[in-house]
Amino acid sequence: MTxxxxxxxxxVVLVVVSLLLTALILWASGYPVGDVFSGxxxxxxxxxxxxxxxxxxxxxxxxxxxxxxVGFRAGFFNIGGQGQFYIGACCALAVSLGWREGPAPxxxxxxxxxxxxxxxxxxxxxxxxxxxFGTDEVLTTLMMSFIGAxxxxxxxxxxxxxxSGTGQTAASERIPDSFRITDSSGVSATVLVLVGGVxxxxxxLLERTRFGLSMTLVGRNPTxxxxxGIDVRRVGLAAFALSGALAGLAGAVELYGPGARLVxxxxxxxxxxxVVVALVGLLTVGGTVVAAIxxxxxxxxxxxxxxxxxxxxxxxxLLHGMxxxxxxxxxxxxxxxxxxxxxxxxx
Amino acid sequence: MTAPSDSxxxxxxxxxxxSLGVSFGAVQALRDVSLDLVPGRIHALVGQNxxxxxxxxxxxxxxxxxxxxxxxxxxxxxxxxxxxxxxxAGLSMVHQHFxxxxxxxxxxxxxxxxxxKDGRSFFRRTELQxxxxxxVAELGGPTILSTRIRDLHVETRQSLEIVRALAGDxxxxxxxxxxxxxxxxxxxxxxxxxxxxRDNGVTILIVLHKLREVAAVAETVSVLRDGELVLGxxxxxxxxxxxxSDAIVGPASGADRTVGMAPAAEAAQETLLELAGVSTRESxxxxxxxxxxxxxxxxxxxxxxxxxxxxxxGLVSAIAGLTPIADGSMRLGGVDAxxxxxxxxxxRGLRLVPFDRNTEGISRSAxxxxxxxxxxxxxxxxxxxxxxxxxxxxxxxxxxxxxWRVRYDTVAQPAESLSGGNVxxxxxxxxxxxxxxxxxxxxxxxxxxxxxxxxxxxxxRELRDGGAGVLLVSSDLDELFELSDRLLVMYGxxxxxxxxxxxxxxxxGDAMTGALR
Numbered sequence: 092m093t094x095x096x097x098x099x100x101x102x103v104v105l106v107v108v109s110l111l112l113t114a115l116i117l118w119a120s121g122y123p124v125g126d127v128f129s130g131x132x133x134x135x136x137x138x139x140x141x142x143x144x145x146x147x148x149x150x151x152x153x154x155x156x157x158x159x160x161v162g163f164r165a166g167f168f169n170i171g172g173q174g175q176f177y178i179g180a181c182c183a184l185a186v187s188l189g190w191r192e193g194p195a196p197x198x199x200x201x202x203x204x205x206x207x208x209x210x211x212x213x214x215x216x217x218x219x220x221x222x223x224f225g226t227d228e229v230l231t232t233l234m235m236s237f238i239g240a241x242x243x244x245x246x247x248x249x250x251x252x253x254x255s256g257t258g259q260t261a262a263s264e265r266i267p268d269s270f271r272i273t274d275s276s277g278v279s280a281t282v283l284v285l286v287g288g289v290x291x292x293x294x295x296l297l298e299r300t301r302f303g304l305s306m307t308l309v310g311r312n313p314t315x316x317x318x319x320g321i322d323v324r325r326v327g328l329a330a331f332a333l334s335g336a337l338a339g340l341a342g343a344v345e346l347y348g349p350g351a352r353l354v355x356x357x358x359x360x361x362x363x364x365x366v367v368v369a370l371v372g373l374l375t376v377g378g379t380v381v382a383a384i385x386x387x388x389x390x391x392x393x394x395x396x397x398x399x400x401x402x403x404x405x406x407x408x409l410l411h412g413m414x415x416x417x418x419x420x421x422x423x424x425x426x427x428x429x430x431x432x433x434x435x436x437x438x
Numbered sequence: 439m440t441a442p443s444d445s446x447x448x449x450x451x452x453x454x455x456x457s458l459g460v461s462f463g464a465v466q467a468l469r470d471v472s473l474d475l476v477p478g479r480i481h482a483l484v485g486q487n488x489x490x491x492x493x494x495x496x497x498x499x500x501x502x503x504x505x506x507x508x509x510x511x512x513x514x515x516x517x518x519x520x521x522x523x524x525x526x527a528g529l530s531m532v533h534q535h536f537x538x539x540x541x542x543x544x545x546x547x548x549x550x551x552x553x554x555k556d557g558r559s560f561f562r563r564t565e566l567q568x569x570x571x572x573x574v575a576e577l578g579g580p581t582i583l584s585t586r587i588r589d590l591h592v593e594t595r596q597s598l599e600i601v602r603a604l605a606g607d608x609x610x611x612x613x614x615x616x617x618x619x620x621x622x623x624x625x626x627x628x629x630x631x632x633x634x635x636r637d638n639g640v641t642i643l644i645v646l647h648k649l650r651e652v653a654a655v656a657e658t659v660s661v662l663r664d665g666e667l668v669l670g671x672x673x674x675x676x677x678x679x680x681x682x683s684d685a686i687v688g689p690a691s692g693a694d695r696t697v698g699m700a701p702a703a704e705a706a707q708e709t710l711l712e713l714a715g716v717s718t719r720e721s722x723x724x725x726x727x728x729x730x731x732x733x734x735x736x737x738x739x740x741x742x743x744x745x746x747x748x749x750x751x752g753l754v755s756a757i758a759g760l761t762p763i764a765d766g767s768m769r770l771g772g773v774d775a776x777x778x779x780x781x782x783x784x785x786r787g788l789r790l791v792p793f794d795r796n797t798e799g800i801s802r803s804a805x806x807x808x809x810x811x812x813x814x815x816x817x818x819x820x821x822x823x824x825x826x827x828x829x830x831x832x833x834x835x836x837x838x839x840x841x842w843r844v845r846y847d848t849v850a851q852p853a854e855s856l857s858g859g860n861v862x863x864x865x866x867x868x869x870x871x872x873x874x875x876x877x878x879x880x881x882x883x884x885x886x887x888x889x890x891x892x893x894x895x896x897x898x899r900e901l902r903d904g905g906a907g908v909l910l911v912s913s914d915l916d917e918l919f920e921l922s923d924r925l926l927v928m929y930g931x932x933x934x935x936x937x938x939x940x941x942x943x944x945x946x947g948d949a950m951t952g953a954l955r
Contacts, residue, residue, distance in 0.1 A: 308804060312802070314798055317760060318799070319784070320783070321816060322781060
């Protein structure tokens with residue numbers, strides 16, 4: 092118990108240190124640090140619509156981040172959430188545009204299932220390569236992520252392009268308004284119940300089922316799991332599948348929620364930020380919920396800040412980067428202690 | 439070659455420590471240990487698992503900073519936890535686990551170990567070969583220098599660890615359980631080497647488990663119990679074996695509660711495990727099996743003897759379902775299981791005590807309760823409610839571990855916090871729980887102390903008396919003779935001889951070395 096308390100405390104310290112370092116850099120560059128941080132608070136919490144915006148950005152981070160947590164339990168590092176998210180959104184879009192006349196609930200259901208299926212497929216391929224041939228999943232999921240982004244680009248610039256669109260960036264047609272589950276704020280009771288329910292289900296699966304415990308054993312020591320009769324490959328594939336499914340679901344929620352159409356390269360960092368979210372959340376479901384809200388707030392503030400200061404938005408991406416940097420260092424240390432056990436060298 | 443202080447210090451102990459204390463959290467690993475080692479002799483350090491032997495060796499070697507006390511090597515005080523200073527003072531350690539990098543060639547590994555400040559950064563292969571030729575002369579031909587560490591036999595690796603330790607001109611050698619992985623013959627060879635080193639003036643401190651080995655090699659003996667030095671260093675001639683074992687075990691410690699199942703009164707003899715003509719493919723790491731025929735009936739222990747590396751791993755792995763059976767068939771409880779996966783074999787009552795308990799038997803970082811409940815995760819139960827109660831899992835794990843006398847603080851602590859004997863108890867508590875039909879026990883007592891060894895052997899016997907069948911793979915002939923109802927000898931991936939009690943050590947030994955076909 093004291094061990095987990097310590098880990099929480101060290102994570103909090105880490106976030107605070109990131110804030111201080113960012114403040115230091117901003118101060119050294121001559122920006123008004125006080126204004127910037129009060130701007131962050133406003134943009135994330137106090138300004139009109141800010142807290143809604145925080146939740147709106149927290150939702151995809153949470154769903155994809157939960158996927159990272161699931162993969163991680165079984166010892167795999169799925170960092171391709173971005174591509175799985177895009178592919179999910181694309182498939183949901185294809186279903187919705189292809190069946191415009193259909194009854195809304197049914198179309199949404201089918202679109203969501205298509206998104207989940209697509210996300211699953213997108214991570215199952217690297218997953219299969221990993222459990223069958225031992226291919227490094229960090230590389231393959233990342234590569235698949237780029238392919239996913241290119242597929243999105245192709246679809247929005249080609250087959251699904253909005254012919255009347257005039258903007259510089261290619262975008263798809265809008266889905267009918269009846270298919271949307273939120274207004275443009277991206278938050279509604281439906282979405283909150285859905286996402287909350289998913290988080291609870293993932294928690295139950297990981298912490299309160301035999302399958303979840305098998306995943307933990309496989310993640311920590313696959314050799315021992317094999318000796319115990321656990322089908323290590325099956326568990327690994329299931330973890331990959333579920334991980335991709337969650338990212339795909341995030342894509343559907345994005346489309347039926349705040350998006351309504353897909354713009355090429357939308358939310359370009361959400362999948363990667365979600366990895367940081369999962370790490371800051373100590374790879375637990377509860378921690379990831381908290382971290383997702385934190386980073387959702389940051390994202391909301393990044394969009395809000397230019398309104399109140401003359402700070403260029405990339406300056407705040409600095410804070411993102413700082414947290415990611417520090418959390419990776421810490422993760423390395425934690426992973427060495429609690430991660431999968433090194434293969435036996437002796438004998 | 440020799441340290442300058444050597445001649446002047448006939449009376450200076452090679453190693454001296456004063457009131458060493460080490461604690462890990464609430465556990466006191468060493469308390470107030472003071473010890474002087476006379477130079478040029480072989481000193482043995484014995485004690486039960488968890489008595490603090492390895493900790494003491496690490497403190498002396500500078501790998502572990504003590505909380506209190508100080509260490510002197512060759513008359514020089516060593517700053518706490520300073521490996522480098524201990525090495526410069528002439529002390530070198532051979533660890534319980536192999537430390538040479540597996541991907542290096544022997545010559546490279548030795549050069550790495552010997553690298554000193556004055557050493558050059560670049561080297562040529564041929565030069566290395568020449569340089570290290572003498573050191574490895576007795577380990578094998580000239581080709582050994584270009585062999586990769588991972589391709590060497592266990593015995594050679596062990597010997598090489600000693601060569602490595604001496605590569606830096608060490609005058610004091612600490613060996614932490616060097617015999618744990620060795621066959622009896624290799625152990626004898628090791629001892630001969632140590633005696634030769636002693637004759638050359640090297641001081642040796644060796645951590646051992648078996649009293650027989652202590653008697654064979656040591657000149658003085660010291661005993662640790664619960665972190666305290668309870669005996670020695672005493673001349674071997676002056677202590678009896680009885681005194682030693684009393685010192686090790688301590689005053690009338692509560693005997694292990696007998697565990698096991700109620701004896702099945704009129705259990706009919708039935709064949710629980712049967713291998714007929716089983717062959718497996720040879721892999722890069724393991725000899726293939728060649729037409730193995732064997733049967734384990736209920737209420738019997740079948741021993742598998744053999745020099746390590748003659749296919750025992752392959753046999754256990756094939757029975758477990760981890761290596762596919764290429765030819766022949768296997769039956770479990772009378773049902774064909776040739777193509778069954780590991781899970782189905784487990785569900786049919788196959789239980790395993792694997793060779794390497796720390797990597798194959800447990801997950802070191804997972805909590806105790808999860809390690810204990812691992813078998814509950816196997817198989818599907820589609821009708822059962824999917825959610826489980828962790829509290830129930832933890833409670834049952836705690837009960838099982840209590841029955842088997844695993845010493846732990848909480849069920850949530852990671853398994854790596856247990857000592858070797860306790861890890862084995864944990865594994866037994868899982869594998870010997872009700873539901874066991876056939877147990878395959880691979881080296882179940884290797885590296886364990888006396889009381890843990892006795893406990894494991896008693897458990898196997900009780901398991902057999904309760905009606906189960908046991909296949910016991912061991913390289914300890916005494917153990918096999920003591921426990922086995924029948925004994926098979928493996929050599930080169932096949933079974934070359936079958937014996938019934940009473941056994942003749944000589945004939946069995948001949949079969950093990952391939953002299954008897």
